[in-house]
Amino acid sequence: MTLRLHDTATRETRDFVPLQQGRAGIYVCGLTVQSEPHVGHVRSAVNFDVLRRWLAATGYTVDFIRNVTDIDDKILARSAEQGVHWYALAAAMKRELDKALAAINVLPPTYEPGATGHVPEILELIEQLVARGHAYAAEDGSGDVYFDVRSWPAYGELTRQKVEDMEPAGDADPRGKRDPRDFALWKGWKQETEPQTAAWPSPYGPGRPGWHIECSAMAGKYLGPAFDIHGGGVDLRFPHHENEQAQSRAAGRPFSSYWLHNAWITTAGEKMSKSLGNSLLVPSVLERVRGIELRYYMVSAHYRSHVEFSFEALDEAAKGFRRIEDFLDRASGVVGGWFASLPDAFVQAMDDDLGTPAAVAVIHDSVREGNRLLVDGASDELSQKFGEVIAMLDVLGLNPADEAWANGADDDDKLTSVIDALVQGLLAERTAAREAKDWARADAIRDQIKNAGVEVEDTPAGPKWTVS
Template sequence: MGVTLRLYDSATRTVRDFVPRTPGQVGMYLCGLTVQSGPHIGHLRSGVNNDVLRRWLMRSGFKVTMVRNITDIDDKVLAKSIEQSEPFWAIAYRNELVLGAAYRALNVLSPTYEPRATGHIPEMHQLIGQLIEGGHAYPATDGSGDVYFDVRSYPDYGELSGQRPDAMEPAADAPARAKRDPVDFALWKGERSDEPAEAYWPSPWGRGRPGWHIECSAMCWRYLGAEFDIHGGGLDLLFPHHENEVAQSRAAGLPFARYWVHNGLLNLGATKMSKSLGNVIDLDALMSLGVRPAEVRYYLAQPHYRSVIDFSEAALQEAATAYRRVESFVVHAVERVGAVEPGELPAEFVEAMDDDLNTSRALAVLHDAVRLGNAALAADEDVKEPLARVRAMLDTFGLDPLEAHWSGAAAGGAADDLTSTVDALVQLALQQRELARTRRDWTAADAVRDQLRQAGVIVEDTPHGPRWSIANGR
């Protein structure tokens, strides 16, 4: 497209030209959800932001392999298992289904691979073995079955996050009693009497389960190889999770990620949204506020991915209104000229997206195009070209209202049948209104319109006849 994509790399703390390891191909890994419970809007932001990046890479001509993992064995999952007296795998799978449904509702593309941690124990054993052999890890000598990463054996520890071992607090992921150094972290955790018996696997160091950090290193290695292009995730994962991933992977001889792309956090008031704090909002809660999934996606994609979002209902509703203006233009234009295929992207839009995925500036270009398109509609001019440009930009964001996912075609016959039924009923009412207008019975005509409004249907008179829409975009 003539402009090089530039991305902010957390490792170098600079915006860098994106140069993939293999020309024309991109390998991406996104740290997925730990499924001790369902996803909140902060998790959904990460999914949407990385989906927009993936779509832009694809639009730019790259073949993208996208890996998004499921952490289904972890301290938090086991704590929930004990609390609810339910197998950890049942809790994990139930919440995995909720997560998948939320991503589908928001039109997040399915990953190329979506591995579960529990499916990759052999790869973890192999990595841990290599680390022990290389002098970067050691089994505990107290008979616990734990294996620890020796942080001070890796001189570059802290390069990603800026943390240095001398200034770090003890790693809290395992008891410190058998560690050579309190900052060392667990690669393998030996069996414990206070945890579910089904949460353990045989290993060369005794029955146990993996530490959190080794899981992602093993899955990156399995699906993307020793070196890959982009590792993504929320900024809250930078330390210790991603720092530990880098250390253990490179200590094992893997070059690992070339770029680190972290999305900003989403706050409720002044507090980071966290499942452990209980201050969470999920997709169902957002829907109860009268917005649709497309509008939630717009809300999450609009700010720059590295910015902090302070969630408020007012900001969500403002984003929903903005998306409805765009959607309204597309619907009106299609009524006029038909469903024109997406066209070329404006140069300003491409420049914005190539500038570290500047979605807010790109959406400003989109809204300028919509204003010009609406002016063309009002002047009864041809709108094929504006519609094609707008659809192309919306497609990049996964927000084209004519896409099957949003238009209802993807939902199957039931949704189509319901739309057809409502349309037939509204058209009948509009016919009665038109008859009243013909006989100049304005009171009766206004009464029909008012009754439709009370039912949630807005009627708009246009030069090409009346059209209807659902109030508040619902």
């Protein structure tokens, strides 16, 4: 089966046909590093990390570029509020982002360019647009440069909008614009309110890049004028991705062949964001669950499905993942050699627009079958199931044996994980004994657990344990 992806531009799910055989170029819009990352921020990183891993698992060499916006109105405003240099704030928040992504096993990109390091490429692209008649310098002396949306008839095609129906671009004072929908490519330095370090020389006067032009320039730098997949959150479709596509193609660059957008994590039906005051910072969430459990929670939902966040749902997901870990722990002491292979049902799920919910269901099917084989003592078949589960978890970045998890956990986390795996293993054996009506064995396991200082409560959702 061929990988099929839902292309936001065409609104169709179609076969993935790379521009270069055996190679895939992906550009994902990263964060504006103005504040600590919350759970909603990192969902996009997890979703596109799964895409990257699946392409690699199916034989592609993947060039994965994820940018960082390290100069922006919001960064300047927040740094002024805090009384720190804007670049110090951006650097500190970038370190927080790196820690958060490492804690949930998101692979580092092939390269992670920052906007401030690519001003020459940005100015080169702006100059191309001006020369082609698609951009102009403002006549109000501001030093701003704008993209002329009326000069590009295809403007609005990504989001299927007409220019007349669009709201004005709120990225600069409209006095210098020919049309209120024109968006800023270059923002002249406001020396009364902005530090001199936030300005670079240009043919239009000192200033800094507009948000949208950054990604077009950096994608072109590392992936070339045409590449395979552009990704990001659904909230970036307009205006950010619409503007990226328009300015890139107006400059003569074909740009992205496929557009993929992940949905939000919401709280009370609203996008999780700093402005709503309902964000959940990643370190705080990781005080409740392990990084591998948070990743499992995100992977279990389809990337295009909105997820209503709740700690109850997160806890249930963590329990579900611990059942997988329990099987691996028990089976690892029984199986000898094993071969990592992917079941056909898992491959079909992943090839169907990264159908991770169905893929996770296949993992649980294999775990249930593996637990049955453990009871039956069928070692050869058990080894096969064990290898399947490991292979599937690897694709989703959820293999507990991955060194990334060990490196990202402190000693207390690792000790808790080991204890939980041991207790869950005994509880699973007790459940199997009770199902087989081996009451003596079930009682013996219960006593063994109790003597170790662990209290077990049987609930409709399964046994729960606490330290007595």
